[in-house]
Amino acid sequence: MLARAAARGRWEAVYDDVRRRHAEGQSLRRINRETGLARATVRKYAFAASVPRNGVREPKPSMLDPYLGHLHVRLDEGCENATQLWRELQGVGFAGTAKQVRRWLSERRAGSAKTTIRSSPAPADIRIAISTASPLASSKQLSWYLLREPEDLDPEADAVVARVLQDPEAAKVVDLGRRFCRIVRSRCHTPPSGRSDVTAFDEWLCEAQACGVRIVENFAASIGQDGDAVRAALTLPWSRGQAEGQITRLKLLKRAMYGRANLDLLRRRFLLAA
Structure with missing residues (x-):
């Protein structure tokens, strides 16, 4: 629920920004270029009298709602074992599955469970930090956060990204993703910079193919098969977009x-x- 409310707030802020820019006389193309929003989104927001609600669903009542008080108390006490919490709820009448409790718990802790059979409960300060941490954003919103530059993130998004970067493998993937975006954006927004763009791409490609993360290695291998076309796109002023479109x-x-x-x-x- 907190994640949905935060998402609605972010889109309302985006809507207000687009409406303000359009009222100041900025063209839709300029708004699209400066905000990074899709052209269809810019057009829809610019001419909408209120925040479009398409695709935004209000949260439905959950079977867990009557038991949220118990769950929050146990979470503050440091219990992060979803199975144990589910059994406790069964004792007071909960008829749902352990998967529902596990999903609720996964959105409210920053790390893996601390109260497993073979580990002791987490210290009080860690429990407080975990219980007060905001839920992670959706996968689509999170990918948008991770590929943006740190200085372009608001405090809420920056806190979410900081939590993700605590994992070394995730930090490696985020760094490679941001570097690839910088290479593409530098070519899109500035005149061709010649050999420097190609050199940066070659360095990125070698590092991505040996990073140890399979999905990134597969992505780099597929790009490497068409490496000449990528290098040409980074150095030449021509585009095949018109021809491919026709x-x-x-x-x-x-x-x-x-x-x-x-x-x-x-x-x-x-x-x-x-």
């Missing part, structure tokens, strides 16, 4: 006409569409 549009027309007309009608439709 090819895609013609393929769509061809597939829409498949089995419905002869070649003469298909040719006429292509010429009219062009």
Whole structure:
């Protein structure tokens, strides 16, 4: 619930920012470029009379609601064993599953459970820090946080990222992701910088292919197979975007006409569409 409320607050702030920029006379293209929002989102927010609610669902009542008081008390006491908490709730009438308790608990602790069979309870200061920590954002919002530069994050997002970076493997993935984004953004927003962009890409590629994280290594290997095209994109002023877009549009027309007309009608439709 806290995560949903925080997400609604963030989107309301984005909506207010877009409306303010548009009222000041900024073009939609400029707002898109400066905020990093999708063009469709910028257009929708700029002309909406209030914050669009599409895709935003209000939280539904949960079976855990009557037992939240007990759960918060036990969490403050340092109990982070979901199975144990579930059994305690069963004793007072809870009819749900252990998975529901585990999901609720996973959003409210920063690390793994401290009260397992083979480990002692966490110190009081750690328990307090865990119990007061805000839940992590959704996977989509979290990926957006992790790929942005630290100076572009607000205090709430910066705190969430700091929690993620406590894990060494996650910190390595975040660093590689941010460096890759810097290479692409530097090419997109500034004139071609020549050899320096290619050198940075080659260094990143070598490091990513040997980072020890399989999903990143697979991503780097797939990029490496088309490395010449990436290097050309970083150094040359031309783009194949227009050509690829026209090819895609013609393929769509061809597939829409498949089995419905002869070649003469298909040719006429292509010429009219062009």
